[in-house]
Each structure stands twice: as structure tokens, then as C-alpha cells.
Amino acid sequence: MNRLSCIVIFLSLSFTLFSRTSISSNPDMGVIRDRITDGLLGSGVNDHHIKELMRGLNSEGCWSEINYEDLSRTAFENSKHTSRLVMLSRAWRNPASSFYKNKELLEKIEAALAFWVKNDFICENWWNNEIGTPNDLANTLLLVGDELPKDLVHKTRPIVGRAHLEADGARPSGDRIKIADIYARNLLFFEDEKRFGEVVKVIENEIKFETGRGMQHDYSFHHRDDRVNNTLSYGLQFADVFAVWADYVANTGYSFSEEKIQILVDYYLDGICKMMAFGKYPDLGAKNRSISRSGALRAMGTSTPEKLLKVTDYRSKELQEIISVRSENAKSTGIYSKFFCLSEYSSHQRPAYFSSVRMYSKRNCNMEVPYNGEGLLNHYLGDGANYVYVDGTEYYDIFPVFDWQKIPGTTILQKPELIPEKDIQKWGLTTFVGSAADGRYNVSAFDFVSPHDKTKAKKSWFFFDDEYVCLGSGISSDENYPVVTTLNQTHLKGDVVVNENDKKTIPEQGERRLSSVQWIYHNGIAYFFPKPATVDLGNQPQRGSWSGINRQAGISTQEVSREIFKLWINHGTHPQNETYEYVVIPGVPTRSLDKRVKNIQVETIKNSNEIQAVRHKKLNIVQAVFYQPGTLKITHKLSLSTENPCIIILEYDKDVPVKITVSDPNRYLESLSFSLSAKVQSRPDMSSDWDEEKGVSRLTVKLPAGIYAGESKVIRL
Incomplete structure (x- = not known):
């Protein structure tokens, strides 16, 4: 017997041991379920499309144009079946639809769900089994489950239950929080108050910095051990799910802490939005395999920042600007440069x-x-x-x-x-x-x-x-x-x-x-x-x-x-x-x-294998890359010599250095030493040794260490 079968049997048995706790005994759960259901209804229903789906459903409860036989990871058209179930359920539940509470539609939903439960299609790709299918079926139950035969609901439960915290896909990353989201909705429908509270707490506690998979200390996101930038894929899902649940549980006994919400806002604004052109369009440079899907670089919506604004005032002006840029075509005022x-x-x-x-x-x-x-x-x-x-x-x-x-x-x-x-x-x-x-x-x-x-x-x-x-x-x-x-x-x-x-x-x-x-x-x-x-x-x-x-x-x-x-x-x-x-x-x-x-205000000072450097004449800034220790003439009287490979930005006023930014791209050094042909006073995290005879200050800067190694140190002189 394979592991998946064992999990299904375990969940089926364990679920039968728990009696359903009435949501009426916990008003907060009723409030949360209503909020989730309202969110699932969306902005409208295409009744013509619903009519076509109803007409196309055959007597077996399936659609003939869907290939149900190919369960491979590159196919699995079966997912169209469960997504259509959600569409039909929305129409049945939405008062704006002409199919609202329609008896024939409910019968179609029941037949389509029964077909799925009978066949229990398993894809070669774990994602469909632990996220895709459970997500659609959990939403279907929340929308119409109370109207379906109890036996059918009971048979659906183990399939939805494949989204649980011990599932293979629930590893710390963007997928874990999504699986927890599905699991929580499942527990909410079945009124399991104790475990629902535990899973909501898991969602809240996923907002944390990681050194492996998950949100990084620089507000980027890694989904796997390959350390590839996944901020605009799994990292975006990570933020979206948290924001959704922060909104669901707001002003209830399950509310998220302000500390966790603020971390998420920082991640959203300083991570996700700073990998988007104007905070609106995903940058191709931060995307991966998803660009092979049509629409991967479409403009982002406003749902997540709107939800964050509902639950906190923290950095509200910045969130509001993102909303305005995305929804009103307002001009972005963003000015930043981030590594x-x-x-x-x-x-x-x-x-x-x-x-x-x-x-x-x-x-x-x-x-x-x-x-x-x-x-x-x-x-x-x-x-x-x-x-x-x-x-x-x-x-x-x-x-x-x-x-x-x-x-x-x-x-x-x-x-x-x-x-x-x-x-x-x-x-x-x-x-x-x-x-x-x-x-x-x-x-x-x-x-x-x-x-x-x-x-x-x-x-x-x-x-x-x-x-x-x-x-x-x-x-x-x-x-x-x-x-x-x-x-x-x-x-x-x-x-x-x-x-x-x-x-x-x-x-x-x-x-x-x-x-x-x-x-x-x-x-x-x-x-x-x-x-x-x-x-x-x-x-x-x-x-x-x-x-x-x-x-x-x-x-x-x-x-x-x-x-x-x-x-x-x-x-x-x-x-x-x-x-x-x-x-x-x-x-x-x-x-x-x-x-x-x-x-033109920029000029190249050097472009060699040892040094690459550019001066901005109007800004009085020199930016320099030292692949090897070397010397660079900044002005007629000011020069810079480094003792280590490094990257430096030097701002100056005439011949006087006023600000320096340094980093060690190799990430080997605890401190960086260099010399300026100017008298410079010591500062916190920077020592200065003035050589009167040579007219040179030897500066030693303490660099960021540990997880922050490679980040820049900025010192005003």
C-alpha cells in the first residue's frame, strides 16, 4: 500500500472520530465562513457560460471534451472538471445569477461531484493531488455542501483532506501556506473548531524569515534549496494567502498579531513590489518558468494591498499608492535602488x-x-x-x-x-x-x-x-x-x-x-x-x-x-x-x-579586467567595481585605493568625500580596508588612521556578517 493510500485511510478514519461542532457555538467561525463564501462569489456570473456547462454535462456527470485518461504532469485536463464545479457552485449561490438556488443546477453539481468522487483521479504531479483538486473541492463544499447528500459529502472529505500539514507538498515554502489555507477551509466547513484554530495559527506563524526555503531576510523568496528567486511566483502566493486570511479573521478571536501583519506589509512593499515595474508590472528579471504561460507579465491587481489596508494602518500611504497605480493608472512616485x-x-x-x-x-x-x-x-x-x-x-x-x-x-x-x-x-x-x-x-x-x-x-x-x-x-x-x-x-x-x-x-x-x-x-x-x-x-x-x-x-x-x-x-x-x-x-x-x-553627465573612468568605474559629474558620485585591489583617481586631488576586491560608491563635494557605500561581493571579509587622499574622521563601524606624511586616511569598515554578508554598508563622512 503506497503512502498516499495510507494517508487517505488515516484521514477518513480520524475524521469519523470527530463529531461536528456547531458553528453556532462559535460565532467567529460563522463570521469567517460568511466572509470566505462572499469572497468566493466574486463580482459576477456569466450565466450563458453556466448554461453551456450544464448542457454539456452528460448523464455520467462528466464533460465529453475533457480527456480524463491522461493523468500525466503535463496534461491532467481533469482539473477543468473541478474548476467547473466551482463555477457552477458560484452560480447556484450567487443571488445575481439567474441560476441562483436553481434545482436543476444543484442536481448537475451533485452529479459532477459524484463522478469525481467515484473516479478519484490522481495526477502524476503531486500539486494537483494536494493543492489543485482539494482547493476546488473545498470551495465547492463551502458554496453548496450543505445542500448535498451527506454520503456524497462524506466521500468527498478524504479527497479534500489530502491538503494537510503532513502532506509531502507542505514543506516550508509558498506551498505550505497554500495547503494550510485549503486545510483551514476544509476544517471550517466540517466545523472542527479545535483544529481550525490550530491551522489558522500555522498560517499566521508562516510569516517569518528563513535561511532555507521561504521568506529571506532581504525580502526575496526562495521556494527550493536551489536558492532561485521565486518572489513573484511562490512568494506572491505566500503573501496573497496571508493577506486573505488576515482579512478573514480580522476582529475575531483568531485575528493575526500586528507584528506579523507588519512583517507581511514590509515583505509586500520592499520585496514583491520592488520586483515590479512601477509597482504594477512583474519584472521579467524576477520570473522563471511561468513566462511560458500567456499573461505571466500582466498588470497586478489590487486585492492583496486592499486586504492589507483593511487590517492595518502600517505604511498605509504606500499601500494606497500601489492601489492607485494599479487601478487608476496613477503615476508612480517610486524612487529607490535596491539589491x-x-x-x-x-x-x-x-x-x-x-x-x-x-x-x-x-x-x-x-x-x-x-x-x-x-x-x-x-x-x-x-x-x-x-x-x-x-x-x-x-x-x-x-x-x-x-x-x-x-x-x-x-x-x-x-x-x-x-x-x-x-x-x-x-x-x-x-x-x-x-x-x-x-x-x-x-x-x-x-x-x-x-x-x-x-x-x-x-x-x-x-x-x-x-x-x-x-x-x-x-x-x-x-x-x-x-x-x-x-x-x-x-x-x-x-x-x-x-x-x-x-x-x-x-x-x-x-x-x-x-x-x-x-x-x-x-x-x-x-x-x-x-x-x-x-x-x-x-x-x-x-x-x-x-x-x-x-x-x-x-x-x-x-x-x-x-x-x-x-x-x-x-x-x-x-x-x-x-x-x-x-x-x-x-x-x-x-x-x-x-x-x-x-x-551627458556620466563618463567612464575605467573599463578593464581589474576595475570598472563611472563618474556622474552633476551628482559628484563615482561608482567603482574593484575585481582586484587597485587605485582610482576621483578628482584632481582626491584618489581612492582599495586593499581588497570590493564595490564602492563615493559621493564628494569638490575634493572632500562626504558619503561612502561599500560591499564585499565575495562575502569573505569581516572588514574592508581602503585609503582616501583626504583627512577623514573615525565613525561608528569605521576606523580612520591619518598618515600626515602621505596625506592619506586608511579606513577600515566593519561589514555586515552572517545572513547579511554581501549587503552594503553606508557611512556618512
């Missing part, structure tokens, strides 16, 4: 644009495994991907036609074909991966060595207010294929304008190589080359299909065509120590671009 140290992901937001960088190291895997046949071409999505948004829809559903070896921001070997999907996930090969971030600006760096083919590059991104700089050095490969750095690949929206040899043109659709290019403009974003460059440009249709990236049953095999803008630099075959340098200027109109470029 998620534990997931090696950077995000940078300004009112006019959003940008991100995704990286990985020996500490994290590059990408999620293509579970269940999804994300079949995601090989390079973690390889320094850099996306930029001015409206939020730049990459929406681009994926069937995507050129998967030209991921924006990456430096990739162009192979004739990709390796098998089973080899997509790899641990990184380097440790120098990180960022210095002070909350407003950040510089991120990636000592990149491809785990797929050993292509090498030193890659860095320098983020400011109106632009950011992208540098690459040491680009090398021994393979007999060209290596390409892609600036962007996005939907083609309007004309492309090229400034080549001081001559502006609007090229016809096609693909071409351009030389002596000063800048290229497309869809509100300029790509400026401080040194005129040779680049490749595509502005033409690309073709593909959803089935090319997703093997799930029912995925469309139809070829689709979309017009794509694609810009890249070809470093040639067998490149050795090649470089690139470009500036991305988002949110600038073409009419002011020449003036903007002429007065």
Missing part, C-alpha cells in the same frame, strides 16, 4: 522608468528547473539579464517569438542549438557577484563565467537618476561561435531612429549591421555609445509558438508573429578580452536627445 543580496537581483525605480539586473554565483542557481515541461528555453535568463521599462508592457507575451540567445543585458555564446532542457539549471562558478546600494543609487557587478560553455565577461551596471551605464570587459571564449552582448529585445513600438556618423535615419524593417553609431532610439529609450560603435539592429517580425517553450497539454501549437526590436553587439568568434560600453537613457523624447547626449 536583493540573497537572490542576487537588483532593481532600480524612477518615476520615468524601471530597470533590473539578474545574476547568480556559487551561492545560487542560475534558473528554475523547467518543471512540468514549462520554460524549456530559459537557459540564459539569469546571465546578467538587464531589462528596462518606460510603460511596463515592453516584454508582455513576447516569449513565443523570443530569440533565447539574445536576452537583454547578457553576453552569450551563439550556438546552433540550445542544450537539452534537463541541463538548464546550474550553480554559478564565481563568487564576485554583488552590488553597492545606498537606497537611491546602486552599482551591480557580475564576474560572469557561463556554466554552460565557459564564456567569460566582467559585467557591471551603474544606476543613476536619468540614465544608467553598462560596461563589459574581459569578454573571452574559446568556442567556435560568435559571442554577443544584447542591449535589448522587446516589442517593436513605433519607428527606430539611428544616429550613424552624425546622420539620423529611420531604417526600413529588417536586420542590418551599423557602424560608427552614436545612438539608437526606440520607444522612449535611447542607447548612447560614448565611443561610436558597430552594432546589429533588427526591427522586423519574429515567429514562434507557445508550444515551443511549454510542453503542457492544451498549449497552442499555432505559429504567432510579432514585430520585435532587437539591438546587439557582436564580439566575433574566439573573442579575447573584448569590451563594450553604452549608456541607457530612458524616458527621453527624440527632440531633446541631441542636447541630452551633448551634455
Whole structure:
């Protein structure tokens, strides 16, 4: 007898030992059930669709167009049956529907549920057995269970009961809280007051920081031990379930503590929302295999922030702005620059644009495994991907036609074909991966060595207010294929304008190589080359299909065509120590671009294998990446020398340093030592030793340690 069968028998026996406690003896449970039921009813019912579903249900209680035979993890159309049960039950329970309390509809629901119970379909994918099916059946019982034959309800109970806290899928992560959610609704329907209270407490206590699976101390989320960033998938479900239950139990004896609610609000605003363009559109850089499903980058709704606002005043203005941005198309006022140290992901937001960088190291895997046949071409999505948004829809559903070896921001070997999907996930090969971030600006760096083919590059991104700089050095490969750095690949929206040899043109659709290019403009974003460059440009249709990236049953095999803008630099075959340098200027109109470029405020100080550094002349900021100890001249009188590999942001006033932000991307050091050619006083967490003869202050900064290793230390001088 297998484990699943044992669990079913155990649950069936244990359930019969408990007599149902009347909800009337605990008014709070009645209040909570009413709230859940009201939520399940939704905003309306499509009566025409309900009529079609009723007509299509045959005498056996099933729908002939559903394939009930294929129980594989890439198929299981059976889930359509249980989701239709919920739709029918909503219509029966909703006073706004013409089928409200309809006798024939209730008979159809009973027949469809009896068919499922009789066959008890088990999928090869545990998720359907412990989450998908129990979730639908629990909702069906809450909506119409009181009207169904007791014997049928009794037979349904063990199937719903597969969602329990000892289930295989209930491991600490986003799935555990969802399973607890289903379990609690099941116990609520069967009026098991004692265990209901225990499970609600489990849901509340899941809001905690973890060092393994779960919510990380930097407000990112890891679902598995591969340490892949799952904040906008499992981590989003994690927040949604908690917010739903915080609302369900508010002002009852089961209310969540303010402490837990505030942790969730912080996670939602400082984690989830900071991985979304303008707090509204999920960033492609924080997504994994789900992008192989249509609509994966659609604008987010307002349900979760609205529920949080109902249960707390904490950070209410920020929650309200998120709601306004999502529901009223209000303009985001967000200004931040954040590095998620534990997931090696950077995000940078300004009112006019959003940008991100995704990286990985020996500490994290590059990408999620293509579970269940999804994300079949995601090989390079973690390889320094850099996306930029001015409206939020730049990459929406681009994926069937995507050129998967030209991921924006990456430096990739162009192979004739990709390796098998089973080899997509790899641990990184380097440790120098990180960022210095002070909350407003950040510089991120990636000592990149491809785990797929050993292509090498030193890659860095320098983020400011109106632009950011992208540098690459040491680009090398021994393979007999060209290596390409892609600036962007996005939907083609309007004309492309090229400034080549001081001559502006609007090229016809096609693909071409351009030389002596000063800048290229497309869809509100300029790509400026401080040194005129040779680049490749595509502005033409690309073709593909959803089935090319997703093997799930029912995925469309139809070829689709979309017009794509694609810009890249070809470093040639067998490149050795090649470089690139470009500036991305988002949110600038073409009419002011020449003036903007002429007065560009950023300049590259160094772009070598040892140091990559950029100065912002107006802000008086230098951002620098030291792959090795070295010296950098900041101004005529001010210089910086480091004793360790590190990343630094230095702000100065004339020749006087005023603020410094440092980090150790290798995460080896307890303290970081460097010298400035200026007299600097000691500060808390920083000692200063002034050498009068050399005119140099030797500074030693105590760095964040433990789970915070790799995070930035900000010191005002």
C-alpha cells in the first residue's frame, strides 16, 4: 500500500472520530465562513457560460471534451472538471445569477461531484493531488455542501483532506501556506473548531524569515534549496494567502498579531513590489518558468494591498499608492535602488522608468528547473539579464517569438542549438557577484563565467537618476561561435531612429549591421555609445509558438508573429578580452536627445579586467567595481585605493568625500580596508588612521556578517 493510500485511510478514519461542532457555538467561525463564501462569489456570473456547462454535462456527470485518461504532469485536463464545479457552485449561490438556488443546477453539481468522487483521479504531479483538486473541492463544499447528500459529502472529505500539514507538498515554502489555507477551509466547513484554530495559527506563524526555503531576510523568496528567486511566483502566493486570511479573521478571536501583519506589509512593499515595474508590472528579471504561460507579465491587481489596508494602518500611504497605480493608472512616485543580496537581483525605480539586473554565483542557481515541461528555453535568463521599462508592457507575451540567445543585458555564446532542457539549471562558478546600494543609487557587478560553455565577461551596471551605464570587459571564449552582448529585445513600438556618423535615419524593417553609431532610439529609450560603435539592429517580425517553450497539454501549437526590436553587439568568434560600453537613457523624447547626449553627465573612468568605474559629474558620485585591489583617481586631488576586491560608491563635494557605500561581493571579509587622499574622521563601524606624511586616511569598515554578508554598508563622512 503506497503512502498516499495510507494517508487517505488515516484521514477518513480520524475524521469519523470527530463529531461536528456547531458553528453556532462559535460565532467567529460563522463570521469567517460568511466572509470566505462572499469572497468566493466574486463580482459576477456569466450565466450563458453556466448554461453551456450544464448542457454539456452528460448523464455520467462528466464533460465529453475533457480527456480524463491522461493523468500525466503535463496534461491532467481533469482539473477543468473541478474548476467547473466551482463555477457552477458560484452560480447556484450567487443571488445575481439567474441560476441562483436553481434545482436543476444543484442536481448537475451533485452529479459532477459524484463522478469525481467515484473516479478519484490522481495526477502524476503531486500539486494537483494536494493543492489543485482539494482547493476546488473545498470551495465547492463551502458554496453548496450543505445542500448535498451527506454520503456524497462524506466521500468527498478524504479527497479534500489530502491538503494537510503532513502532506509531502507542505514543506516550508509558498506551498505550505497554500495547503494550510485549503486545510483551514476544509476544517471550517466540517466545523472542527479545535483544529481550525490550530491551522489558522500555522498560517499566521508562516510569516517569518528563513535561511532555507521561504521568506529571506532581504525580502526575496526562495521556494527550493536551489536558492532561485521565486518572489513573484511562490512568494506572491505566500503573501496573497496571508493577506486573505488576515482579512478573514480580522476582529475575531483568531485575528493575526500586528507584528506579523507588519512583517507581511514590509515583505509586500520592499520585496514583491520592488520586483515590479512601477509597482504594477512583474519584472521579467524576477520570473522563471511561468513566462511560458500567456499573461505571466500582466498588470497586478489590487486585492492583496486592499486586504492589507483593511487590517492595518502600517505604511498605509504606500499601500494606497500601489492601489492607485494599479487601478487608476496613477503615476508612480517610486524612487529607490535596491539589491536583493540573497537572490542576487537588483532593481532600480524612477518615476520615468524601471530597470533590473539578474545574476547568480556559487551561492545560487542560475534558473528554475523547467518543471512540468514549462520554460524549456530559459537557459540564459539569469546571465546578467538587464531589462528596462518606460510603460511596463515592453516584454508582455513576447516569449513565443523570443530569440533565447539574445536576452537583454547578457553576453552569450551563439550556438546552433540550445542544450537539452534537463541541463538548464546550474550553480554559478564565481563568487564576485554583488552590488553597492545606498537606497537611491546602486552599482551591480557580475564576474560572469557561463556554466554552460565557459564564456567569460566582467559585467557591471551603474544606476543613476536619468540614465544608467553598462560596461563589459574581459569578454573571452574559446568556442567556435560568435559571442554577443544584447542591449535589448522587446516589442517593436513605433519607428527606430539611428544616429550613424552624425546622420539620423529611420531604417526600413529588417536586420542590418551599423557602424560608427552614436545612438539608437526606440520607444522612449535611447542607447548612447560614448565611443561610436558597430552594432546589429533588427526591427522586423519574429515567429514562434507557445508550444515551443511549454510542453503542457492544451498549449497552442499555432505559429504567432510579432514585430520585435532587437539591438546587439557582436564580439566575433574566439573573442579575447573584448569590451563594450553604452549608456541607457530612458524616458527621453527624440527632440531633446541631441542636447541630452551633448551634455551627458556620466563618463567612464575605467573599463578593464581589474576595475570598472563611472563618474556622474552633476551628482559628484563615482561608482567603482574593484575585481582586484587597485587605485582610482576621483578628482584632481582626491584618489581612492582599495586593499581588497570590493564595490564602492563615493559621493564628494569638490575634493572632500562626504558619503561612502561599500560591499564585499565575495562575502569573505569581516572588514574592508581602503585609503582616501583626504583627512577623514573615525565613525561608528569605521576606523580612520591619518598618515600626515602621505596625506592619506586608511579606513577600515566593519561589514555586515552572517545572513547579511554581501549587503552594503553606508557611512556618512
